[in-house]
Each structure stands twice: as C-alpha cells, then as structure tokens.
Amino acid sequence: MTTYTDIFSKKERVEDMELYAGAGDVNELLARYGVKFGIYKNNEFKEQLFPFDMIPRVIDGKEFSYLEKGLKQRVMALNLFIKDIYGDKKIVKDGVVPEEFIYAGSGYLSQCEGIKPPKDIYSHISGIDLVQGKNGEWYILEDNLRIPSGASYPMIARQISRRSSPDLFTGKHIEDNRNYASLLRRTMDHVNVGGHTVILTPGRYNAAYFEHSYLAEKTGAHLVSGNELIVENDHLYFIDYSGRKEKVGAVYRRISDEYLDPMNFNKESVIGIPHIFDIYRKGNVALINAPGNGVADDKGIYYFVPKMISYYLGEEPILSNAPTYLPYYEEDMKYVMENFDKLVLKDVAEAGGYGVVFGNKMTSEEKKNFKEMLRNEPRRFIAQEVIDFLDIDIMEKGQLLPRKADLRAFVLMADEPMVWKSGLTRFSRNPDSFIVNSSQGGGFKDTWVLSQ
Amino acid sequence: MKKLKFGYHMKLSFSGAVNNHRFSLKCIPHDTDMQQIKELSVSVYPDHIISENTDSYGNITLFGYTNEYHNSFGFDVTGIATTGLADSxxxxxxxxxxxxxxxxxxxxxxxxxxxxxxxxxxxxxxxxxxxxxxxxxxxxxxxxxxxxxxxxxxxxxxxxxxxxxxxxxxxxxxxxxxxxxxxxxxxxxxxxxxxxxxxxxxxxxxxxxxxxxxxxxxxxxxxxxxxxxxxxxxxxCLVNQGIFTGNVTQTQEISVIVEEVLDE
The missing domain is CATH 3.10.620.30 (C8orf32 fold)
Incomplete structure (x- = not known):
C-alpha cells in the first residue's frame, strides 16, 4: 500500500506542504477560477467553495492496474444489465434479479423499453465510488451511472498545483490526468451519429455548472442550454448566434432524465428539449448517458452487481462490494435484526449521503421504530457492515489530521472501457463523520496514480 | 367479425392566438391480432412539421410542431376497421x-x-x-x-x-x-x-x-x-399532449363515430 509518505521527503511533507497548503495559494486560485459547487438550502441557492487539500492520495501503478481491471469489468456488466432490462430481460427470467427490484424502484423508466442507443452504450461515463479498508482492501460503495460529476475538480486542481508548486511534482512519476478531456472527447465521438457534439447544461444555477463549462472548454464541445437546441424533421439542431441551424449528433447532457424532454418526461420542465427523446428513440442523436440508467445504480440493485458480473461475463468479480444484506431475503432480514448495532442502513431511494443511519447511533426508541419500518418495507433498505476505513491525512492549520475519504473513479466507454488514471478523492472534514459527499461540506484531494 | 367505419375528431380551441406549438398525438389505431385497419386517413391542422414513431408500449405516435399563430388545433382520423379477427x-x-x-x-x-x-x-x-x-x-x-x-x-x-x-x-x-x-x-x-x-x-x-x-x-x-x-x-395513452406559447385558456372537443358497414 503506497501513500504520499512514500514519495515525498520529510521536508516536503512537513515544510513545503505547509508552505503551499497553509498559504492557501491553490484554494485562492481555485476560488478565482470559480471552482465551486452550488447547493440549495432552505430554497436558496448558495455557491460554496469545494475546499482542496494539497496532500494527494497516492496509488501506485500496480495497485491501480488491479483497480482498473475490476472497474472495467464492473462497468461492462452494468452496461449489459441495462441493455438486458430494456430488452430481453433474461436476468429476470433466470431469476437472478427479482422483478420488483426493477419495476418498483424509481430508476426504471418504461419510456426506455425497446430503445437501442448508438453502439449499445448506456453508461458512457460512470462514476464508481470506492473506499479502502484498513486492511488495504478496496470496496465498491456505489455506482453512479446517471450524470456522475466531479472529474473537473482534480483536473483543475492538478493544473493549478503544478503552476503554484512545481517543486512538489519534480521527480515524481505521476500519470498525467489532463487527458480526461481527450478520453471524454473520444467517448462522445464514438457514439456521435453525425453532427456537432454539445454539452447541455441546465444553467449557472446548477450545482455543477463550473464543471459543465470547464469540460466544454477542454473538450472543444459547445456548451449549450435547452433553448439553443431544437428538434425538427427527426433531427436535433443547434441554433447558432446568427440563427443558423447546425445538426447535432451527440449530446452530453447534464440534465437529469426527468427534465430532459417535457413531451416525454416531466411536463413542467422548462430546461429540456421537446421531442429530443423521440428522435433519440429513432437513433438520430446520441444521449450521454442514456436515459433510464437509474435502473442499474439504485442502492437495491447494487447488491446484485457481483451476480451480474458472473451472469453476463462468466467471470468472478475482481472488486468486491462492501458486505451488504438485503432484508428482502428472509435470512438477510434475520441477520440484520440480530446484528443491528454493527450495521449501517441505507434508504435505497436517497442519495448524496442522505437517508444513511448507523445502527449503533440510534436510541433504543429509534431502533424499535426503525426495525418496525424495516419489517413493513423490507425492499426500501439495504444494510451494510461498517467498513473500517483507512484514514488519509489532510493538512489543517499546519497540522496533519487523519480523515475518512473515498475515491470516485471515472470509467469512460468508447470502443473499449477506459479508466481515467486519477479520480476524485473526497474527504470528510468532520473527524467523526463517515459521509464524504460534497453536498455535506466535505473537501477534495487530487488523486495521483504513479506510473511505476 | 365486423367491419366498422370510424371517425375520430379532436379540436382544441384557444381563447387567443398561440404559437411555438409542440404536440404528440396517439390517435391512430393500428393492426393487432384482433383488428385490421384500412383506408386510414389522418389530417392535422394547422400546417405543421410532423414525424411518426412507435412508443415503448407499441402505440403509433405522431409528433411535431407548428410555428404559425393559430386559434385552434386539431386532427381528424377516419378509416375502416375489421374487428373480431381474434378474441384476444x-x-x-x-x-x-x-x-x-x-x-x-x-x-x-x-x-x-x-x-x-x-x-x-x-x-x-x-x-x-x-x-x-x-x-x-x-x-x-x-x-x-x-x-x-x-x-x-x-x-x-x-x-x-x-x-x-x-x-x-x-x-x-x-x-x-x-x-x-x-x-x-x-x-x-x-x-x-x-x-x-x-x-x-x-x-x-x-x-x-x-x-x-x-x-x-x-x-x-x-x-x-x-x-x-x-x-x-x-x-x-394521451391522445393529445402539447406545449405552446400563449397565455390562453383552452377547450377540447372530441367526437367519435363508429358504425357498422354492412356488405351489400
């Protein structure tokens, strides 16, 4: 197991890091570049800085190539699963995934039945969240196959750190992470059915607006909003500044399924494009990622991913899930009831670190109520063993402090799956918290993958 | 088995003029094991750009839009259906x-x-x-x-x-x-x-x-x-769904006639 202490000298660790991090140089620059994320709180939109910690997470080349293999395998299986669910449904027929986990969840969209997206790719960009246990073992925590965000943060942080602290990078064999843009471009071009490539943003009041504009700039795609796109005669057009219509062949849309097309999904949506889904159905535009992917990244479906890998690929899963129990199954329910205090319970319908409760943090009254709710709605929750996270150091006011962190790895699917040799490391600033989501006030680090 | 002549007419009347009207229509019967459709005629007004598609549930969908200002919008669908070809x-x-x-x-x-x-x-x-x-x-x-x-x-x-x-x-x-x-x-x-x-x-x-x-x-x-x-x-199965620009109230009229055609 490699950490930053293996590649930085003691002086670098103690004096230089302090110098760079303590001075707040990079954070200041990030703020100036507008590296922010927005959150809605009490109906008000607020932009927050996403605090950056100078000390990188370091993963050595050998370890990363193991992760890479496992991530590719997982994303291949997830893609095949989505294709199967909106097509033949063999995995349901063969009883590997119970039907109700598909249709009773909110991720399945009946509108997507029978659609074949360009090149059979559903999850073009997957954000797979992992954690490392104290034993060095990596576990998959969550698959994000809808609109996973976050790649832009380590990209720009690396760029700025290199500029402000070039010495830190000298003599270290780090994989360059600036190639994310070219991986993304390759992914978009691969499915483009002819025409421009655009990145569709809901606008500047979206939590990830910085990322939309940054990725557009770096990939050379047009950044557009819904009112700049129009469906006409079975094709999608971008209306340029002079009013001319240019055909669009691929849309990396950063708008959720629900708001994508008021004629096919939420009728109230004013940020979507009427009838875009109808021409997507006809194969006349690529939507990145495909609508309906939510059927595969539901917390309830997570339990079945290792089974999918064996089912579709005939392989043993390389990367493990965190040990997970599904109270839907009688024996798992029994285990959960008996071992309640050592488990974390997650509501399958919630995201962003919400709806997560720890058995041992409840009062006996809360426990009683929760257990009753669990018996009444067994499909609503999954239970997991609490993983003993490997803490990683952050620098705060010149002090090194251990904190919980996860890693979002990005897997892009073009003619083959590609794993970006970096990733977003998020940490919890609160020493007692296991929840690292940016919407809950966490910070981030760069992730250095060593080339040897 | 019967031969049925059908006419399905839908008209939306607006209290004022609207434009930028986008619509999706599911108003066309199609062949199934039980019925066969012939002499189908479909007209949508006012002038428009229109496409046809089949949705996830197997229904024929017409989708399109019209940019001109209009006070009413509608369609007429007529044809002959042979029904009772099977009982399911x-x-x-x-x-x-x-x-x-x-x-x-x-x-x-x-x-x-x-x-x-x-x-x-x-x-x-x-x-x-x-x-x-x-x-x-x-x-x-x-x-x-x-x-x-x-x-x-x-x-x-x-x-x-x-x-x-x-x-x-x-x-x-x-x-x-x-x-x-x-x-x-x-x-x-x-x-x-x-x-x-x-x-x-x-x-x-x-x-x-x-x-x-x-x-x-x-x-x-x-x-x-x-x-x-x-x-x-x-x-x-919404027969008509649309969005348009215009602050108006709308009323919908639907009239359907189905009568048996008796062979001479």
Missing part, C-alpha cells in the same frame, strides 16, 4: 410484461381501494379470468357512471372515493385492483360502436394473452371495439 391479442411471456404488473402514481391504491379489494375476497378464486370478472362485476355495481366528477388527472383512489366517474376512472380502478393481485394489466384507449366520445377499457394478461374487459359496460371486449393505444395507465 397474443402477448409476450410473463417476464417481459413486468412493467404492467406494478402500480403507477395513478393506480397506486389508498385506503378506499384497499378496503374495496379486501371485500372482493379474490383469494377464494383460482384463475385470472375469475378474478378479473369478479373485479369487473363488483366495480360495475358499486361505482356510478357520471361526468364532471373527475378529471384527466384523477387517480384510481380519488375516483373510487368519489363514487362516480367516467370510463377512464373505471379502467384505472380495475388496473389498481388487478395489480394488487399482481396480475399484469394495461390501460386501453379506443373507440366503441356508436356516437359520442372516445372510450377506455382494460386488458388483463392471462396465459400469454391480453383479454379485454370493459368495466364501464360490464362486458368483454369484442368486435364492437377499436383499440387505439395501450399503456400502464391513461398517461401513456
């Missing part, structure tokens, strides 16, 4: 019709439907057919036909608690009850012999066949019926 439609296997087995926001039961369901005592019946017939008969005798009590968005639960409604409500309540029994079933929009409005009924999955039940009239679907579309509930 062939279906895919059970694992492929799963989406029709689960509730939608419109069919999700509340206390009233649960109470009604428990009174049906369906557990004493064995076959899907017996269950569907009992649901249809009991619903027919407890729910009153009446216009103006419900609207397009009324859920099955709301309709049943109000006690009165139209064919769409009968269909939604029956769907809700069948799904509580985990029987796959779907909503059907269509036309029926006679003069008046469009009609709605239910198809119940039974041993890889879709059998039509009409709870509004307590009868099985036969050669008096022409199907236009099907889906999980009425929202999948």
């Amino acid at each position: 439609e062939k279906s895919q296997e059970l694992h492929k019709v799963g989406m029709y087995r689960y509730h939608t926001p419109i069919t999700r039961p509340g206390d009233n439907i649960r109470y009604f369901y428990s009174g049906l005592q369906l557990s004493e019946l064995k076959s899907t057919r017996e269950k569907a017939l009992r649901i249809m008969e009991e619903l027919y005798s407890s729910f009153q036909y009446g216009q103006g009590y419900t609207c397009m968005e009324t859920t099955a639960e709301q309709a049943l608690s109000g006690g009165q409604g139209v064919c769409q409500d009968y269909a939604h309540i029956m769907l809700s009850l069948c799904r509580m029994e985990t029987i796959p079933c779907r909503y059907v929009a269509g036309m029926m012999m006679g003069e008046g409005s469009s009609h709605a009924w239910v198809e119940v999955w039974d041993e890889e066949k879709w059998i039509g039940y009409d709870p509004t009239n307590k009868r099985l679907v036969d050669d008096d019926y022409i199907k236009i579309s099907n889906g999980r509930d009425s929202a999948d």
Whole structure:
C-alpha cells in the first residue's frame, strides 16, 4: 500500500506542504477560477467553495492496474444489465434479479423499453465510488451511472498545483490526468451519429455548472442550454448566434432524465428539449448517458452487481462490494435484526449521503421504530457492515489530521472501457463523520496514480 | 367479425392566438391480432412539421410542431376497421410484461381501494379470468357512471372515493385492483360502436394473452371495439399532449363515430 509518505521527503511533507497548503495559494486560485459547487438550502441557492487539500492520495501503478481491471469489468456488466432490462430481460427470467427490484424502484423508466442507443452504450461515463479498508482492501460503495460529476475538480486542481508548486511534482512519476478531456472527447465521438457534439447544461444555477463549462472548454464541445437546441424533421439542431441551424449528433447532457424532454418526461420542465427523446428513440442523436440508467445504480440493485458480473461475463468479480444484506431475503432480514448495532442502513431511494443511519447511533426508541419500518418495507433498505476505513491525512492549520475519504473513479466507454488514471478523492472534514459527499461540506484531494 | 367505419375528431380551441406549438398525438389505431385497419386517413391542422414513431408500449405516435399563430388545433382520423379477427391479442411471456404488473402514481391504491379489494375476497378464486370478472362485476355495481366528477388527472383512489366517474376512472380502478393481485394489466384507449366520445377499457394478461374487459359496460371486449393505444395507465395513452406559447385558456372537443358497414 503506497501513500504520499512514500514519495515525498520529510521536508516536503512537513515544510513545503505547509508552505503551499497553509498559504492557501491553490484554494485562492481555485476560488478565482470559480471552482465551486452550488447547493440549495432552505430554497436558496448558495455557491460554496469545494475546499482542496494539497496532500494527494497516492496509488501506485500496480495497485491501480488491479483497480482498473475490476472497474472495467464492473462497468461492462452494468452496461449489459441495462441493455438486458430494456430488452430481453433474461436476468429476470433466470431469476437472478427479482422483478420488483426493477419495476418498483424509481430508476426504471418504461419510456426506455425497446430503445437501442448508438453502439449499445448506456453508461458512457460512470462514476464508481470506492473506499479502502484498513486492511488495504478496496470496496465498491456505489455506482453512479446517471450524470456522475466531479472529474473537473482534480483536473483543475492538478493544473493549478503544478503552476503554484512545481517543486512538489519534480521527480515524481505521476500519470498525467489532463487527458480526461481527450478520453471524454473520444467517448462522445464514438457514439456521435453525425453532427456537432454539445454539452447541455441546465444553467449557472446548477450545482455543477463550473464543471459543465470547464469540460466544454477542454473538450472543444459547445456548451449549450435547452433553448439553443431544437428538434425538427427527426433531427436535433443547434441554433447558432446568427440563427443558423447546425445538426447535432451527440449530446452530453447534464440534465437529469426527468427534465430532459417535457413531451416525454416531466411536463413542467422548462430546461429540456421537446421531442429530443423521440428522435433519440429513432437513433438520430446520441444521449450521454442514456436515459433510464437509474435502473442499474439504485442502492437495491447494487447488491446484485457481483451476480451480474458472473451472469453476463462468466467471470468472478475482481472488486468486491462492501458486505451488504438485503432484508428482502428472509435470512438477510434475520441477520440484520440480530446484528443491528454493527450495521449501517441505507434508504435505497436517497442519495448524496442522505437517508444513511448507523445502527449503533440510534436510541433504543429509534431502533424499535426503525426495525418496525424495516419489517413493513423490507425492499426500501439495504444494510451494510461498517467498513473500517483507512484514514488519509489532510493538512489543517499546519497540522496533519487523519480523515475518512473515498475515491470516485471515472470509467469512460468508447470502443473499449477506459479508466481515467486519477479520480476524485473526497474527504470528510468532520473527524467523526463517515459521509464524504460534497453536498455535506466535505473537501477534495487530487488523486495521483504513479506510473511505476 | 365486423367491419366498422370510424371517425375520430379532436379540436382544441384557444381563447387567443398561440404559437411555438409542440404536440404528440396517439390517435391512430393500428393492426393487432384482433383488428385490421384500412383506408386510414389522418389530417392535422394547422400546417405543421410532423414525424411518426412507435412508443415503448407499441402505440403509433405522431409528433411535431407548428410555428404559425393559430386559434385552434386539431386532427381528424377516419378509416375502416375489421374487428373480431381474434378474441384476444397474443402477448409476450410473463417476464417481459413486468412493467404492467406494478402500480403507477395513478393506480397506486389508498385506503378506499384497499378496503374495496379486501371485500372482493379474490383469494377464494383460482384463475385470472375469475378474478378479473369478479373485479369487473363488483366495480360495475358499486361505482356510478357520471361526468364532471373527475378529471384527466384523477387517480384510481380519488375516483373510487368519489363514487362516480367516467370510463377512464373505471379502467384505472380495475388496473389498481388487478395489480394488487399482481396480475399484469394495461390501460386501453379506443373507440366503441356508436356516437359520442372516445372510450377506455382494460386488458388483463392471462396465459400469454391480453383479454379485454370493459368495466364501464360490464362486458368483454369484442368486435364492437377499436383499440387505439395501450399503456400502464391513461398517461401513456394521451391522445393529445402539447406545449405552446400563449397565455390562453383552452377547450377540447372530441367526437367519435363508429358504425357498422354492412356488405351489400
């Protein structure tokens, strides 16, 4: 197991890091570049800085190539699963995934039945969240196959750190992470059915607006909003500044399924494009990622991913899930009831670190109520063993402090799956918290993958 | 077997002029095991750009838009349907019709439907057919036909608690009850012999066949019926859906005529 202490000298660790991090140089620059994320709180939109910690997470080349293999395998299986669910449904027929986990969840969209997206790719960009246990073992925590965000943060942080602290990078064999843009471009071009490539943003009041504009700039795609796109005669057009219509062949849309097309999904949506889904159905535009992917990244479906890998690929899963129990199954329910205090319970319908409760943090009254709710709605929750996270150091006011962190790895699917040799490391600033989501006030680090 | 001449006319009138009108129409009956459509004629007004597609549920969808200012929008669909070619439609296997087995926001039961369901005592019946017939008969005798009590968005639960409604409500309540029994079933929009409005009924999955039940009239679907579309509930079968620019009120008129053509 490699950490930053293996590649930085003691002086670098103690004096230089302090110098760079303590001075707040990079954070200041990030703020100036507008590296922010927005959150809605009490109906008000607020932009927050996403605090950056100078000390990188370091993963050595050998370890990363193991992760890479496992991530590719997982994303291949997830893609095949989505294709199967909106097509033949063999995995349901063969009883590997119970039907109700598909249709009773909110991720399945009946509108997507029978659609074949360009090149059979559903999850073009997957954000797979992992954690490392104290034993060095990596576990998959969550698959994000809808609109996973976050790649832009380590990209720009690396760029700025290199500029402000070039010495830190000298003599270290780090994989360059600036190639994310070219991986993304390759992914978009691969499915483009002819025409421009655009990145569709809901606008500047979206939590990830910085990322939309940054990725557009770096990939050379047009950044557009819904009112700049129009469906006409079975094709999608971008209306340029002079009013001319240019055909669009691929849309990396950063708008959720629900708001994508008021004629096919939420009728109230004013940020979507009427009838875009109808021409997507006809194969006349690529939507990145495909609508309906939510059927595969539901917390309830997570339990079945290792089974999918064996089912579709005939392989043993390389990367493990965190040990997970599904109270839907009688024996798992029994285990959960008996071992309640050592488990974390997650509501399958919630995201962003919400709806997560720890058995041992409840009062006996809360426990009683929760257990009753669990018996009444067994499909609503999954239970997991609490993983003993490997803490990683952050620098705060010149002090090194251990904190919980996860890693979002990005897997892009073009003619083959590609794993970006970096990733977003998020940490919890609160020493007692296991929840690292940016919407809950966490910070981030760069992730250095060593080339040897 | 019958030969039915049909005409389906829909007109939306706006209180002022509108433009940028985008629409999706599901108004065209298509060939099934039970019916064959001939001499089909479809006209949509005013002038527009239009495309055709088939949706996830197998329905023909017309979608398009018009940019010119207009005070009314509508379509006329006419043709001849040969009906009663079979007494049911062939279906895919059970694992492929799963989406029709689960509730939608419109069919999700509340206390009233649960109470009604428990009174049906369906557990004493064995076959899907017996269950569907009992649901249809009991619903027919407890729910009153009446216009103006419900609207397009009324859920099955709301309709049943109000006690009165139209064919769409009968269909939604029956769907809700069948799904509580985990029987796959779907909503059907269509036309029926006679003069008046469009009609709605239910198809119940039974041993890889879709059998039509009409709870509004307590009868099985036969050669008096022409199907236009099907889906999980009425929202999948909206005959007309649109968005436009203009601050106006709108009224919709629908008139449907279906009459038998007798060969000389």
